[in-house]
Amino acid sequence: MSSGGVSSGGLVAERITAGYGRRDVLSDVSLGPLSSGEVTMLVGPNAAGKSTLLRALAGLVRVSGSVRLDGQELVGLPPRRRARHVAFMPQSLPGSLDLTALEAVLSALLAVPQPPRSESGGSTDDGGSEGSAGSDRSSARREPTERALTALARLGIQSLAMEPLGRLSGGQRQLVSLAQSIVRGPRVLLLDEPTSALDLRYQVVVMRLLRAEAEAGRIVALVVHDLTLAARWADRIALLRDGRIVAAATPEEALTSDRLREVYGVRTRVERCSRGTLQVIVDGEG
Amino acid sequence: MPQPAEATVAVVDAYAALYRRRLALLAAMLVATAVALTLDVATGPSDLPVADALRGLLDPGALSPAQAFIVRDVRLPAALTALLVGAALSLSGAEMQTILNNPLASPFTLGVSAAATLGAALAIALGIAIPGVPEAWLVSANAFAFALASVFLLQALGRMRGTGPETLVLFGIALVFAFNALVGLIQFLSSQQALQQLVFWSLGSLGAANWTSAGVLALVVTLVFPFSYAARWKMTALTMGDERARAFGVAVDRLRFASLVRISLLAAVAVAFAGTIGFVGLVGPHLARLLVGEDHRFLLPASALAGALVLSLASTASKLVVPGAVLPLGIVTSLVGVPAFLALVVGRRERL
Numbered sequence: 001m002s003s004g005g006v007s008s009g010g011l012v013a014e015r016i017t018a019g020y021g022r023r024d025v026l027s028d029v030s031l032g033p034l035s036s037g038e039v040t041m042l043v044g045p046n047a048a049g050k051s052t053l054l055r056a057l058a059g060l061v062r063v064s065g066s067v068r069l070d071g072q073e074l075v076g077l078p079p080r081r082r083a084r085h086v087a088f089m090p091q092s093l094p095g096s097l098d099l100t101a102l103e104a105v106l107s108a109l110l111a112v113p114q115p116p117r118s119e120s121g122g123s124t125d126d127g128g129s130e131g132s133a134g135s136d137r138s139s140a141r142r143e144p145t146e147r148a149l150t151a152l153a154r155l156g157i158q159s160l161a162m163e164p165l166g167r168l169s170g171g172q173r174q175l176v177s178l179a180q181s182i183v184r185g186p187r188v189l190l191l192d193e194p195t196s197a198l199d200l201r202y203q204v205v206v207m208r209l210l211r212a213e214a215e216a217g218r219i220v221a222l223v224v225h226d227l228t229l230a231a232r233w234a235d236r237i238a239l240l241r242d243g244r245i246v247a248a249a250t251p252e253e254a255l256t257s258d259r260l261r262e263v264y265g266v267r268t269r270v271e272r273c274s275r276g277t278l279q280v281i282v283d284g285e286g
Numbered sequence: 287m288p289q290p291a292e293a294t295v296a297v298v299d300a301y302a303a304l305y306r307r308r309l310a311l312l313a314a315m316l317v318a319t320a321v322a323l324t325l326d327v328a329t330g331p332s333d334l335p336v337a338d339a340l341r342g343l344l345d346p347g348a349l350s351p352a353q354a355f356i357v358r359d360v361r362l363p364a365a366l367t368a369l370l371v372g373a374a375l376s377l378s379g380a381e382m383q384t385i386l387n388n389p390l391a392s393p394f395t396l397g398v399s400a401a402a403t404l405g406a407a408l409a410i411a412l413g414i415a416i417p418g419v420p421e422a423w424l425v426s427a428n429a430f431a432f433a434l435a436s437v438f439l440l441q442a443l444g445r446m447r448g449t450g451p452e453t454l455v456l457f458g459i460a461l462v463f464a465f466n467a468l469v470g471l472i473q474f475l476s477s478q479q480a481l482q483q484l485v486f487w488s489l490g491s492l493g494a495a496n497w498t499s500a501g502v503l504a505l506v507v508t509l510v511f512p513f514s515y516a517a518r519w520k521m522t523a524l525t526m527g528d529e530r531a532r533a534f535g536v537a538v539d540r541l542r543f544a545s546l547v548r549i550s551l552l553a554a555v556a557v558a559f560a561g562t563i564g565f566v567g568l569v570g571p572h573l574a575r576l577l578v579g580e581d582h583r584f585l586l587p588a589s590a591l592a593g594a595l596v597l598s599l600a601s602t603a604s605k606l607v608v609p610g611a612v613l614p615l616g617i618v619t620s621l622v623g624v625p626a627f628l629a630l631v632v633g634r635r636e637r638l
């Protein structure tokens with residue numbers, strides 16, 4: 001967005017370098033600001049660094065540079081305080097544990113209990129989102145069980161609450177994983193391939209949910225592989241390759257046939273279908 | 287996709303029912319443990335009828351002074367020591383399995399018991415011990431000090447490479463081999479008599495149990511358990527992987543270190559008083575998991591109770607298998623625990 005200048009709202013990554021051990025996967029990458037109400041999708045080939053970028057924003061890998069949320073620096077923040085603002089959903093799914101879906105979501109809520117948002121407000125409030133954060137205020141006081149069940153219900157899987165994770169399918173565990181991310185109602189949602197194991201119906205359920213989360217004032221960023229899905233639901237797309245952001249723009253601007261051939265090495269046509277959304281059609285390799 | 291409130295009520299009810307069932311299970315385990323403790327006190331090599339021993343528990347005046355002494359100052363402290371050793375080892379095993387994300391882990395995986403054995407060997411064979419410790423406590427104190435020191439050594443090694451489970455296990459295995467080699471060296475050099483004493487110690491025994499050992503164990507278990515329980519949700523989160531737990535805001539490295547300190551305290555004090563009884567630390571948590579699942583609100587207390595129960599039964603059995611003789615507790619624990627464990631795994635029905 002073009003706000004720049006005085007307003008420092010949203011999530012901004014500036015010249016971050018991130019990696020594992022001694023190896024840098026991202027160097028000198030900047031992104032944002034990602035604003036409240038926006039859904040940003042990270043796309044790109046395998047090993048482009050999408051997961052690493054999300055982890056860097058979430059403070060889960062070695063990262064230098066600056067990641068600011070509404071002006072507050074997140075790099076170097078202790079895990080407890082960072083988790084107050086940022087939820088991260090890992091790409092891997094919760095294991096085949098003898099733990100019910102409800103308990104799994106409860107653990108996300110109770111592992112590190114957070115103070116009610118109304119107290120932590122101040123530094124991260126920007127006028128626009130305050131109204132929506134306010135609606136969370138009552139939920140912070142509700143029983144944890146009820147909050148966990150609400151999160152599961154929003155993903156359409158309340159009926160699975162009492163099922164052990166070990167008895168769920170991959171897609172169902174992915175939905176539980178998502179419920180773990182939204183249950184605390186943090187300002188930033190970072191989701192690593194939240195739809196990779198979902199059927200068509202639940203892809204739509206999740207996309208609608210994420211749009212609603214954005215409209216409630218949250219900042220949403222996620223990794224997807226399905227470019228048509230991205231074009232249909234994203235406000236912005238960041239296209240990554242080899243640890244660099246090749247393009248960050250609206251779907252129309254980011255997803256061009258030339259760029260896709262350059263990044264993926266695949267010939268595609270990008271067409272606008274009758275309802276106005278973009279469709280990426282694969283023609284072949286090269 | 288909101289669902290009708292009716293469905294929510296149904297789930298809340300189902301959850302409440304599950305919660306109650308698990309609490310009932312914990313209570314049942316507690317009762318079973320109390321029964322096992324009573325049996326343990328009622329049996330023994332000395333010539334005291336079971337009925338008399340039981341009567342003596344309720345009314346010490348009913349026994350002769352010698353019999354009352356056997357019940358109150360020999361059997362009861364030994365039985366309590368067995369129970370508490372079981373609880374300590376099993377609770378620390380549960381924590382170890384969680385922080386190493388490995389169902390095969392036990393308190394001894396990372397060299398805690400090998401270090402304790404080394405400490406005991408030094409005291410028994412070479413008379414090398416912590417200065418100022420009374421004679422009767424030399425072996426226990428040495429075992430304890432070495433077990434505790436091994437965890438801090440492990441932690442120091444982990445600092446260099448981060449304390450992920452793989453790193454910890456690798457360093458732990460290296461420590462196990464190093465300590466075992468040193469114990470072997472001591473055995474090679476020591477006298478026949480010292481060797482026998484050392485072997486006996488390492489098989490696990492309650493021969494030296496008294497009110498002091500029971501008291502120290504009780505103190506450590508009651509001090510450590512609240513900290514363990516306070517970390518229950520963090521531990522539950524950790525079962526779903528480091529990255530997820532960190533995303534929830536858990537300082538995973540700190541959690542692992544605190545847990546290792548608890549594990550070493552529990553394992554070291556247990557090993558110090560009863561030698562190495564490895565199996566209960568592995569099987570106790572598994573029994574608990576089969577019964578109550580992975581939610582650490584229940585898993586931690588259930589593990590402690592399962593360990594207490596198993597070791598109480600094993601202690602009773604160790605006095606019954608060969609009439610007139612007390613077999614080493616470590617051996618009997620495995621012989622009693624393995625069939626019980628297999629029966630549970632094979633007969634595993636729909637879990638609660």
Ligand SMILES: Nc1ncnc2c1ncn2[C@@H]1O[C@H](COP(=O)(O)OP(=O)(O)O)[C@@H](O)[C@H]1O
Nearest residue numbers: 020021025044045046047048049050051052053
């Ligand atoms: N945990 C890790 N440890 C070391 N290297 C990693 C780790 N995760 C990813 N990498 C490396 O970082 C690069 C980018 O990976 P990643 O961010 O997972 O890509 P993407 O999510 O776009 O597929 C890859 O070369 C991968 O090998």
Ligand SMILES: [Mg+2]
Nearest residue numbers: 050051091192
């Ligand atoms: Mg990835």
